[in-house]
Amino acid sequence: MALTDRDTLPDVLKPTHYDVSLFDLELGGSWAYKGTVKIEATVAKPTKEIVLNTNDISVGEVEVKAADGLIKLALIRSSYSARASGVSFDKKSERSTLSFDKDITNGQVLLKIDFVATMNDAMVGFYRSKYTSAVTPPSDTPIEGGFHYMLSTQFQACDARRAFPCFDEPNLKATFDFEIEIPTGLVAMSNMPVKSERESSKPGLKVVSFDRTPVMSTYLLAWAVGDFEYVEAHTQRKYNGINIPVRVYTTRGLKEQARYALECASRTVDYFSELFGIDYPLPKSDLMAVHEFAAGAMENWGLVMYRTTSVLFDEGSSDSSYKNYIAYVIAHELAHQWFGNLVTMDWWNELWLNEGFATWVGWLAVDHFYPEWNVWSQFVAESLQEAFRLDSLRASHPIEVPVRNALEVDQIFDDISYRKGSSIIRMLSSHLGQETFIRGVSNYLKAHAYGNAKTDDLWSALSEASKQDVHAFMNPWVRIIGFPVLTITEEPRQISVRQSRFLASGDVKPEEDETVWWIPLNINNTAPRALTTKFEVVRDVDDASYKLNKDQCGFYRTNYPPHHLEKLGQSLHLFSNEDKIGLIGDAAALAVSGEGTTASLLGLLEGFTGESSYRVWSQIAFSLAHLRSVFSSNEVIATGLREFTLKLVTPSAEKIGWTFSPDENYLTGQLRRLLISVAGNAGHKGTITDAKRIFQLWASGDPNAIHANLRSVVFALNISEGGRDEFDKVKDAYRKTESADGKEICLTSLGRTKDPVLVNEYLDLIFSDEVAVQDMHSGAVSLTGSPKVRHLLWEYMKNNWKRVSARLSSNNVVFERFVRLSLARLADEGLASEIRAFFADKDTGAYDRALVIVSDSIHTDARYKTRDEASLLEWLQVHGYA
Incomplete structure (x- = not known):
């Protein structure tokens, strides 16, 4: 995309440094705060206007001074609400225009803006997260409505402008000084170490200041405030003569669940420093567990924010699959400290440069630390196949997708940018050889450190390292759809x-x-x-x-x-x-x-009866689940596919059994859970009987009756096969458990109910304040696993749209994900038309791409069902399954 095709801020002023100060935080009620931002900038040509980004911010006093401290222009007093002539705000573009009565001349200026904003509850900008504290917190800890609160930020892609006025584009890099006034008993964190703490002039408060950041994009600035504690380790390598401290911060009472993440993080910093040939550039590496977080994590330089399930693991009670997930997410985010933070994409159309590379190199790190996990087969079964599924739709988009306005970017944080991007990087690395590939990447990072780069810059570095024309190889892969x-x-x-x-x-x-x-x-x-x-x-x-x-x-x-x-x-x-x-x-x-043909697929699958690989079985299970979903309305075919599944899985499920041995490896444990799930969902009587027996022991008061790795499958099978009693017991466990993964497992298991009354009760729970917005999509999507109740989710959405949209609309990323994942598996052309008609008069700006994907997916599966139904039935009958 040419520069002229981008809707960007005027180029008359370029920021070089921000000094951000926040104070008068209202920790409850309005949740308002005040702030002052001083922006040092270079003016390229005389102008009477300064245009910068704001969103949900009241601009107060504005002042411009020359670099030598002389006042060039008089104060402009205005407010957002008064719409004074000196400051105008355009809501659509999220820009404020500051107008002056005479030219600001070329050279260095200092722009000072006073403002008022809000710590919202939308998981964007500077926001508040509610939680139930694991221990009694200090009296300073914010509390409202029976919940305690922590404060943190999420600025990617375009939400720094919600926290303070700024030039919020990735290639307008600057350094940052940050300070914040908080209650004396709380802890403040930011990208850099604390520079000083001083008493505020107001009683019970202190002002925490932080060291200056390196040059970086606005979306990487971060801070957090709360009742925090931490676990700490140090890197093995020395950086500028010291072993860097690595810490994982949690709200009080949870830090022991952060020790596994700490182990992963400290050695990953060293690994990437060695791999890229560039030392980690900051004096600390902090990780923060955030109770309400829309994404899995966010790579803020020096202060990475994580959803709790991405960083907390409770040894002895957590499902070991979360170790795999945590190790990967930590590696992915720490890879960004170089690929994304040190070198940033020039514009959002090249988002894949950040995300595709971090995905691939994240798995590379996990494979380095845990070779026994066989993660490249996991990559093929998960990342590659998911990328294929989206990219096989007309509704897909190129990896390097045109983004005219930055506000469009939320909907391309998807499987194309992440998973297809990482897949073509894996393809190229395999072709060039990993050593050559990494050498080219290192050269790219060194050449563009503390700056911005484009896809072509990476191809040039790799071409030079490999002596091959990487541009010719790769341009169609990133610039053409499909x-x-x-x-x-x-x-x-x-x-x-x-x-x-x-x-x-x-x-x-x-x-x-x-x-x-x-x-x-x-x-x-x-x-x-x-x-x-x-x-x-x-x-x-x-x-x-x-x-x-x-x-x-x-x-x-x-x-x-x-x-x-x-x-x-x-x-x-x-x-x-x-x-x-x-x-x-x-x-x-x-x-x-x-x-x-489906017959060819089933014929191939028949050869996997003796398969022993968890990763291969995960692909088998997915393929069978898709078949059973598409053809679920034909009872004879549904029965035949269930019998086919039983015949395929029974020998392996009965062989592996329910018992975990002390020295059992990770993949064997995961295979056991998967085989039990597949067999149980296909109606294997022995499996269902055992699952019910174990559940009853647990429900009767034996907390160790269910192995931690089998909670998800035992809960899900009992909810699916049971009724009110099982549902209520798991719902009670959801409310009581203190482990992050435990809550997620309970919530998704509840979604396996087939009772229409319980389905609606479950959806009422999902859309209540009791469930965090970030978890709503995963909870609701769990219902789509049962063809018999899938339509009930759609009925609920139609009948309660005002409530559903009110809970989801505060965060576009969550809203888009919910719509896409909840509706794409309906496989009925009539429902596709109904969905289009329902949304015709709605404001779908946050999820319009999701609706196209839903329509395309439904059309594809419906067409498949119509074409293959008769031949599939014939095959099942000929082979004795129906």
């Missing part, structure tokens, strides 16, 4: 490979199929080669066992002839877990598009 499927035809000792765009709907138009992607073929037992044309013949191929896309490193689907797919299914022992996951994912996707 991805290819390679269709294979066979002749003796050779295959023909044709690339074409893949759409899940199977109806690609000629004008949608003009891209020629660079595609590394990676055929087993052949020399490396890439497809750079629409069609190519590959000779000297072993007809019996050839397989493309080794370890599923390439971002493409492969469509084999049916007889060859059957051969591969009989030779699974030859392939890696990544290869197996790729075979299943490709076969399932091609069945949906019509380029393959």
